[in-house]
Amino acid sequence: MKRKYIPWAFLSIPLSLYSVWVIGPTIYTIYLSLTNWDGLTAPEFQGIKNYLDLFNDPIFYTSLVNNVKWLVIFMAIPVSVGLFLAILLSKEIKWARGYKAAIYSPMILAPVVIGLIWSWIYQPQGGLLNNTLTYIGLESLTRGWLSNPNTALYAIIGAAVWRHTGYVMLLFLSGLTAISPTVIEASKIDGASAWQRFRYILLPLLKPTTVIVIVITMIQSLRAFDFVSMMTRGGPFNTTNVLAHYMYNEAFKNYNMGYGASIAVVLFAIMFIFIVIYLRQIRKGELE
Amino acid sequence: MQLSIHQKIRIKHAVIFAALLLFTIVWLLPVFGAFLTSIRTMDDIMNNGFWSLPENVTFSNFATAWSDGNLNTYLKNSFIITIPSLFGTLALSSLVGFALAKYKFKGNMFIYLMFVAGMLIPFQILLIPVFRLSNFLGIYNNYWGLIMIHTVFQMGFCSFFLRNYMITIPEELSEAARIDGASEFKIFYKIYIPLSLPALAALGTLQFTWIFNDYIWALVLLRDDRFKPVTAGLATLKGNFITSWSVLVAGAILATIPTIVVFVFLQKYFIRGLTMGSGK
Numbered sequence: 001m002k003r004k005y006i007p008w009a010f011l012s013i014p015l016s017l018y019s020v021w022v023i024g025p026t027i028y029t030i031y032l033s034l035t036n037w038d039g040l041t042a043p044e045f046q047g048i049k050n051y052l053d054l055f056n057d058p059i060f061y062t063s064l065v066n067n068v069k070w071l072v073i074f075m076a077i078p079v080s081v082g083l084f085l086a087i088l089l090s091k092e093i094k095w096a097r098g099y100k101a102a103i104y105s106p107m108i109l110a111p112v113v114i115g116l117i118w119s120w121i122y123q124p125q126g127g128l129l130n131n132t133l134t135y136i137g138l139e140s141l142t143r144g145w146l147s148n149p150n151t152a153l154y155a156i157i158g159a160a161v162w163r164h165t166g167y168v169m170l171l172f173l174s175g176l177t178a179i180s181p182t183v184i185e186a187s188k189i190d191g192a193s194a195w196q197r198f199r200y201i202l203l204p205l206l207k208p209t210t211v212i213v214i215v216i217t218m219i220q221s222l223r224a225f226d227f228v229s230m231m232t233r234g235g236p237f238n239t240t241n242v243l244a245h246y247m248y249n250e251a252f253k254n255y256n257m258g259y260g261a262s263i264a265v266v267l268f269a270i271m272f273i274f275i276v277i278y279l280r281q282i283r284k285g286e287l288e
Numbered sequence: 289m290q291l292s293i294h295q296k297i298r299i300k301h302a303v304i305f306a307a308l309l310l311f312t313i314v315w316l317l318p319v320f321g322a323f324l325t326s327i328r329t330m331d332d333i334m335n336n337g338f339w340s341l342p343e344n345v346t347f348s349n350f351a352t353a354w355s356d357g358n359l360n361t362y363l364k365n366s367f368i369i370t371i372p373s374l375f376g377t378l379a380l381s382s383l384v385g386f387a388l389a390k391y392k393f394k395g396n397m398f399i400y401l402m403f404v405a406g407m408l409i410p411f412q413i414l415l416i417p418v419f420r421l422s423n424f425l426g427i428y429n430n431y432w433g434l435i436m437i438h439t440v441f442q443m444g445f446c447s448f449f450l451r452n453y454m455i456t457i458p459e460e461l462s463e464a465a466r467i468d469g470a471s472e473f474k475i476f477y478k479i480y481i482p483l484s485l486p487a488l489a490a491l492g493t494l495q496f497t498w499i500f501n502d503y504i505w506a507l508v509l510l511r512d513d514r515f516k517p518v519t520a521g522l523a524t525l526k527g528n529f530i531t532s533w534s535v536l537v538a539g540a541i542l543a544t545i546p547t548i549v550v551f552v553f554l555q556k557y558f559i560r561g562l563t564m565g566s567g568k
């Protein structure tokens with residue numbers, strides 16, 4: 001066999017499968033988003049009508065805003081808490097290994113499992129949260145966490161944060177081990193305060209890890225489907241709907257396949273920004 | 289009183305230790321609460337409140353979830369779906385990883401970046417066409433529809449991961465083998481695969497939990513209850529036992545046992561996989 005064909009011999013089967021199950025479908029969804037289709041009769045081409053409809057769709061707006069809220073909270077809490085925990089646990093603390101394992105253990109659980117357990121925690125009657133609040137004398141705070149439109153979305157995000165924080169901590173921990181301790185020692189001798197060490201030494205050295213953490217966090221928050229589906233199905237009154245879940249509902253519950261496809265494309269377009277950032281980071285690493 | 293620097297550090301560490309202990313206890317409260325719920329009856333919890341001593345300890349919730357709730361079938365299905373997908377995706381991705389790590393050719397970087405991008409795209413962009421495709425191929429509503437999408441979709445991450453691992457294997461090894469007359473495929477499975485076993489172990493552990501925990505594909509590609517993996521099964525269980533939270537939580541715990549076993553025994557690989565895969 002000619003030498004230049006050899007890599008293609010290895011790639012032929014994987015690439016064909018990848019074209020049929022991933023690349024082709026991506027393109028096909030973009031086409032479907034320009035059609036009106038109930039899933040049974042032939043798709044009917046109608047240009048950008050679905051996108052124009054999205055503009056006037058209040059549920060689409062709610063879902064988009066909920067995704068943004070999800071994203072902001074995910075960027076704020078798991079990332080900062082995860083970084084903080086990683087810094088603490090990178091020191092020689094007794095039981096550090098046990099603490100690490102305990103903190104990231106939620107991430108081995110399926111989001112569906114976490115959604116189910118947290119649904120129980122949030123139950124108005126008998127649930128752990130309301131019961132605990134009553135127990136410590138804060139009865140006035142008890143409510144139906146998932147049935148109250150003001151708290152439902154945050155209750156779901158809380159469960160997701162519980163799963164995500166350990167992941168972030170792990171990534172920062174591996175970033176921290178790559179930093180030579182002598183750098184930190186030297187700055188201590190030079191009299192840098194804890195904050196200065198963090199701000200001017202650790203943070204810049206952790207920059208590559210931070211980029212990865214931010215991208216993964218963004219993507220995780222846009223992928224949020226399982227929690228919503230398990231805990232509220234987007235309710236009450238769509239107050240907890242997110243794009244991923246709204247798309248599924250439109251396409252597979254209401255059989256608006258074309259409209260569902262256009263929501264998927266919007267989600268894909270948002271995600272694409274972060275994918276490009278990630279790819280640039282990867283390429284930068286390749287060129288070095 | 290003047291403290292030496294060592295004493296100061298020791299006090300600081302003791303404070304951090306205590307804070308972490310408190311944090312971890314609160315952090316694990318949901319897990320602890322789930323166990324406590326699963327061994328009590330619903331009446332007991334409702335009448336006496338969550339923070340009361342259990343009237344009696346019972347394992348009947350697990351039995352109910354296991355047989356009446358069909359967890360036995362769901363868990364079996366999860367394995368039937370996860371194991372072939374796992375091996376399929378590792379096999380295909382090793383081929384990709386090898387080709388991309390070892391040969392310089394036009395399109396190498398493009399294919400590599402395509403797989404990296406592929407691992408990050410939202411499932412939603414694939415749902416409708418893959419649903420249609422599975423129908424067309426006659427693998428909708430059986431195990432194969434799920435096995436195929438998991439095998440192919442997870443190739444994105446696995447190829448990325450294995451390519452970056454295999455690129456560190458020195459070229460001299462394959463040169464020596466080539467002089468001895470080994471074919472390129474032989475170099476792949478006699479040199480690269482054995483040397484990549486640590487990476488494959490890390491990846492396998494990670495992929496096991498990811499595929500096992502999938503929910504949305506099971507919703508889209510299956511209709512019959514008898515094929516459902518445990519994640520979709522739990523959603524059905526939630527519908528059927530809507531107020532029996534102790535049965536539901538017992539079901540959730542049963543559903544988690546396989547991933548916990550993997551985690552406890554292969555934790556090292558799991559973490560290595562996560563941190564290696566996240567970029568360098």
